[in-house]
Amino acid sequence: MKPEIPTLDDVARGANVSTATVSRCLNSPEQVSAKTREKVLKIVKKLGYTPNFGAQALAAKRTNTFGAIVPTMNNAIFAAGLQAFQEELGRNGATLLLASSSYNAKVEEEQIRSLVSRGADGLLLIGTQRSENIYHFLEDREIPFVIAWSYQENKNRSCVGFDNFEASHALTTKAINLGHKNFAIISAYTASNDRADNRVKGIKAALEDYGIETQNLPLIECEYSIQNGAESFRTHIEQDNRPTIIMCGNDVLAAGAVKQAHEMGLKIPDDISITGFDNIELASVIEPALTTVHVRHKRMGMLAAQVLLKQIEEKSYRDNIKLDTQIVEGRSLGRPCYQQR
Amino acid sequence: MKPEIPTLDDVARGANVSTATVSRCLNSPEQVSAKTREKVLKIVKKLGYTPNFGAQALAAKRTNTFGAIVPTMNNAIFAAGLQAFQEELGRNGATLLLASSSYNAKVEEEQIRSLVSRGADGLLLIGTQRSENIYHFLEDREIPFVIAWSYQENKNRSCVGFDNFEASHALTTKAINLGHKNFAIISAYTASNDRADNRVKGIKAALEDYGIETQNLPLIECEYSIQNGAESFRTHIEQDNRPTIIMCGNDVLAAGAVKQAHEMGLKIPDDISITGFDNIELASVIEPALTTVHVRHKRMGMLAAQVLLKQIEEKSYRDNIKLDTQIVEGRSLGRPCYQQR
DNA sequence: AAACAAAATGTAAGCGCTTGCATTTATAAT
DNA sequence: ATTATAAATGCAAGCGCTTACATTTTGTTT
Numbered sequence: 001m002k003p004e005i006p007t008l009d010d011v012a013r014g015a016n017v018s019t020a021t022v023s024r025c026l027n028s029p030e031q032v033s034a035k036t037r038e039k040v041l042k043i044v045k046k047l048g049y050t051p052n053f054g055a056q057a058l059a060a061k062r063t064n065t066f067g068a069i070v071p072t073m074n075n076a077i078f079a080a081g082l083q084a085f086q087e088e089l090g091r092n093g094a095t096l097l098l099a100s101s102s103y104n105a106k107v108e109e110e111q112i113r114s115l116v117s118r119g120a121d122g123l124l125l126i127g128t129q130r131s132e133n134i135y136h137f138l139e140d141r142e143i144p145f146v147i148a149w150s151y152q153e154n155k156n157r158s159c160v161g162f163d164n165f166e167a168s169h170a171l172t173t174k175a176i177n178l179g180h181k182n183f184a185i186i187s188a189y190t191a192s193n194d195r196a197d198n199r200v201k202g203i204k205a206a207l208e209d210y211g212i213e214t215q216n217l218p219l220i221e222c223e224y225s226i227q228n229g230a231e232s233f234r235t236h237i238e239q240d241n242r243p244t245i246i247m248c249g250n251d252v253l254a255a256g257a258v259k260q261a262h263e264m265g266l267k268i269p270d271d272i273s274i275t276g277f278d279n280i281e282l283a284s285v286i287e288p289a290l291t292t293v294h295v296r297h298k299r300m301g302m303l304a305a306q307v308l309l310k311q312i313e314e315k316s317y318r319d320n321i322k323l324d325t326q327i328v329e330g331r332s333l334g335r336p337c338y339q340q341r
Numbered sequence: 342m343k344p345e346i347p348t349l350d351d352v353a354r355g356a357n358v359s360t361a362t363v364s365r366c367l368n369s370p371e372q373v374s375a376k377t378r379e380k381v382l383k384i385v386k387k388l389g390y391t392p393n394f395g396a397q398a399l400a401a402k403r404t405n406t407f408g409a410i411v412p413t414m415n416n417a418i419f420a421a422g423l424q425a426f427q428e429e430l431g432r433n434g435a436t437l438l439l440a441s442s443s444y445n446a447k448v449e450e451e452q453i454r455s456l457v458s459r460g461a462d463g464l465l466l467i468g469t470q471r472s473e474n475i476y477h478f479l480e481d482r483e484i485p486f487v488i489a490w491s492y493q494e495n496k497n498r499s500c501v502g503f504d505n506f507e508a509s510h511a512l513t514t515k516a517i518n519l520g521h522k523n524f525a526i527i528s529a530y531t532a533s534n535d536r537a538d539n540r541v542k543g544i545k546a547a548l549e550d551y552g553i554e555t556q557n558l559p560l561i562e563c564e565y566s567i568q569n570g571a572e573s574f575r576t577h578i579e580q581d582n583r584p585t586i587i588m589c590g591n592d593v594l595a596a597g598a599v600k601q602a603h604e605m606g607l608k609i610p611d612d613i614s615i616t617g618f619d620n621i622e623l624a625s626v627i628e629p630a631l632t633t634v635h636v637r638h639k640r641m642g643m644l645a646a647q648v649l650l651k652q653i654e655e656k657s658y659r660d661n662i663k664l665d666t667q668i669v670e671g672r673s674l675g676r677p678c679y680q681q682r
Numbered sequence: 683a684a685a686c687a688a689a690a691t692g693t694a695a696g697c698g699c700t701t702g703c704a705t706t707t708a709t710a711a712t
Numbered sequence: 713a714t715t716a717t718a719a720a721t722g723c724a725a726g727c728g729c730t731t732a733c734a735t736t737t738t739g740t741t742t
């Protein structure tokens with residue numbers, strides 16, 4: 001004997017009013033007199049009524065649900081930002097539908113469609129790089145979205161992110177000024193990941209600024225993982241022309257590199273410098289602490305939510321927010337060996 | 342001029358069949374002749390039709406959406422398990438609604454209610470510790486749920502987890518056998534976290550097995566964070582009767598402890614042993630690698646999804662799955678100083 | 683070719699809610 | 713009191729889909 005789940009009707013009957021009144025009590029209480037409101041809310045509580053989501057969505061054409069598609073939940077890169085995003089949504093009575101694409105553009109596209117058909121009122125997307133098709137899909141349906149983790153000036157699309165190119169450029173310049181000339185890179189796949197791509201481009205641009213050849217710059221692309229970082233590090237080190245610095249696309253790769261360096265008996269930064277990106281907690285724990293780029297992930301997540309919510313209220317609202325990054329000085333970046341005294 | 346979103350009706354009209362047929366094409370294709378099926382699917386594709394989620398939910402009384410409430414997304418503890426959970430759901434055409442409770446029982450309860458009212462077909466809960474009320478709420482509505490990360494024998498409730506007590510007990514026994522007598526603990530708050538609680542209990546039980554006093558066992562409870570691990574470590578070390586080993590409730594705390602040990606110039610494990618729990622990636626990267634407890638998080642997430650899906654199919658299905666754990670030997674646990682030669 | 687069973691399709695009644703519009707009630711102004 | 717105006721409430725039409733049941737089509741058997 002399962003207790004029937006109460007409906008609006010039940011509440012209406014209980015309070016001796018129409019369903020419309022009950023609905024208004026819940027959604028726009030100011031339209032209802034204090035007296036009836038009280039009466040209705042008492043019944044709501046007594047019956048333990050909760051609105052049926054599907055019915056609400058169907059009738060109101062909104063769900064108070066937002067979707068986010070992240071490339072992965074497996075490492076900490078997105079966790080803090082997402083948590084903040086979710087909390088900000090929560091503060092506004094909305095919930096988060098989360099999907100992950102495993103860094104696969106096709107999967108991402110499916111997820112986007114799926115979230116939309118699930119009635120997501122808006123979407124959080126990571127990075128700018130996806131087919132125009134999918135942007136049109138969203139724009140046609142007037143589904144608000146905001147792009148995070150990347151910054152891009154674009155009047156028609158909102159973003160909250162930081163300039164990966166610039167940050168990477170700055171970090172590289174710092175390394176050059178320490179005397180490094182012999183670079184190697186470990187990056188995520190750049191083809192479908194504008195963050196990774198821009199980080200690599202930032203490095204190359206900085207090198208070129210100083211007249212350093214980038215034609216044969218050793219570059220290994222792989223998925224973000226400690227394991228891959230370690231393996232790629234080894235490959236770089238075993239090259240003929242061993243680099244004095246290995247710049248990693250993120251801290252996870254860098255952590256793997258550091259681990260491998262230890263295992264190969266290389267001193268950091270005396271024998272080899274290593275840099276990361278993101279400044280996840282990990283960066284401060286490993287020995288030596290990573291020199292990396294700090295990003296205010298939490299702030300980014302919160303702002304993304306705010307922008308998105310504003311777009312719901314005001315259809316045409318758009319914003320491009322660029323967050324600062326700063327270089328965190330660990331001890332994994334130092335002068336190259338031939339510059340030391 | 343926004344292009345109207347196509348409905349079932351549009352497809353039906355386009356294919357010159359009834360909406361019922363279209364619906365069947367999509368949901369139980371075997372009931373439709375190959376010819377019409379083809380015809381219909383062509384129109385579906387042509388129009389880019391996707392079912393309206395709300396309507397579907399309303400009419401079918403299921404959403405293919407599952408909810409999960411995790412204590413936090415901020416550290417890696419839950420990430421791998423959740424990802425696996427989500428992937429397994431995805432393989433079965435379902436999606437994940439994710440919420441986080443910030444380790445707050447009241448928030449968790451709200452989230453559960455919210456997910457249910459959003460039409461979650463089933464729920465993933467972390468740990469066993471919550472008010473009976475909320476269990477009744479779910480059971481009354483016949484909402485399937487599965488408890489993960491904790492193991493508990495209970496015919497009426499499904500769980501997929503491991504025995505925190507046992508694992509912790511084993512690790513402690515190992516430490517005792519190495520000669521440790523002077524223990525200290527850094528744990529998450531045990532009051533509303535049965536995993537943390539059982540881990541502490543496991544330690545105490547092991548100590549008592551060997552006749553070691555646990556009345557005054559130094560125990561600090563705090564939130565999981567590197568920062569807190571570091572601070573708690575310092576507090577323990579500055580005690581009168583300095584412990585020879587500090588056992589941490591998880592790897593994140595342990596990482597903080599290790600960091601602090603370095604900063605205080607303490608050698609691990611010669612001056613102080615440190616243990617973790619969970620064996621997150623972090624554990625293998627820090628120096629020295631942590632001695633910790635490995636849990637097959639991915640497997641757990643996958644199994645949890647399977648149990649949950651089975652419960653949907655077969656209302657009365659229940660399962661209690663206990664996963665093995667194993668001690669991972671890092672170098673952070675060694676003989677206490679007075680035992681060394 | 684008739685008779686029947688099985689397969690395919692159509693009809694239409696909701697699912698539980700929101701909301702524009704109509705109606706009633708309370709409040710204010712004359 | 714009477715009327716005009718505003719506030720509160722009710723009525724009822726959907727929102728887009730699923731599914732029990734009715735009907736038609738197809739195939740099989742005699």
